[in-house]
Amino acid sequence: MTDTTTRRYASTRENERESEEESEERRDEELVCPECAGNLVTDEERGETVCTECGLVVEEDEIDPGPEWRAFDASEKDEKSRVGAPTTNMMHDKGLSTNIGWQDKDAYGNSLSSRQREKMQRLRTWNERFRTRDSKERNLKQALGEIDRMASALGLPENVRETASVIYRRALDEDLLPGRSIEGVATSALYAAARQAGTPRSLDEISAVSRVDKDEIARTYRYVVRELSLEIQPADPESYVPRFASDLDLPEEVERRARELLSTAKEQGVHSGKSPVGLAAAAVYAASLLANEKVTQSEVSEVANISEVTIRNRYHELLEAEEDFTPA
8 A cells, every 4th residue: 555655656746747847848948939949039119029040020919017107217117106096194094995986886887776786785884884993083084074175165285185184183193182173173274284385275264164163263273283383384475466366367467566565565564463364465456556457445355355444454554665665
C-alpha cells in the first residue's frame, strides 16, 4: 500500500514538472519571433507586438489595460488617477458609504415589480440606519445638510462649504455643541468660512437663510472662533463691491471707482468703526453718481440689505475723504 502511494506521488510530481516545462516553453515562444527568433516589443500606442529584427507584427489590436489619460510626472499622475469617488468633508461619512438611488428602476430603466420595490425600500431603510449609527453621526449629517442648504442659498463656492464642514467637525470633536443648537453652530461655521475665503456675507444675509436669529449667530460665532483659535481677518469693504456691482448690473468703471473711494477712505481713517457692508454699499452708490450711472439709494439698500440712512451718511463721508485727499 505504501509503495503504491509513493508511485502515485512520484507520477503526480512528474506530471506537474512536465506541465511547468511546457508552460515555460510556451512563454519562451511568446517572447521570441516565430519567423526569426528575434526579440519582441510591445507598442502600447498602436496596440501591437512587433519583432525588433524582422519587423513582423505578431499581434495587433491589443487591449490597453492602462488609463485613457496621460501623465508626465508623479504629481499629475496622482491628480488624474481615479479609484472611485473622491472623499469630501461635506458628507458626514466623507462619501465612503453606499448610496441607494430613489428610482425604482433597474439598470436598463425598466420598472421594478412590487415585490422588488418593497425589497429595495427595506434596503434603503437599513442602509440609512447603518450610515448614521450613533448620535454624533446623526448630528453631523443634519449640520452638514444645513451648511449645504445655506451655502446654496447664498451662492457660496464649494471651497467655502468644505471649510465650513471642517470647522463644524472640529467644533463637534472638541465638544463645543452642548448648550447650543446644531443650526447655530453650523451657521457660525459657514459665516467664519466665508470670511476666511475672502467671500464674506453680512450677518443679515446669513440670518435671512438660517433658522436661528442674528443675535444667536453672532454669539455662537464669537464662541467658536475663540475656542477653535480661528484666524479671521476683519472684513474688507472692497470684498463686497464686486457682488453689489454685479447685482446692480453696473459697469466695470463703477466697480473700479468704488474701490478707489474705499482705498482713499482707509488712508484717511474713515473706515474705522464703520460697518464694512455699509461702506461698500455707499462706495458703490457714490461711484455710480461719479460715473453718471442711474442707481437709486433704495436699489443699493435692497441689494446690500442696509438702510438708506446708512448709505446717505457713509457716501457723504467717502466723498469728503476723497476731496480732502485730492491735492488742490
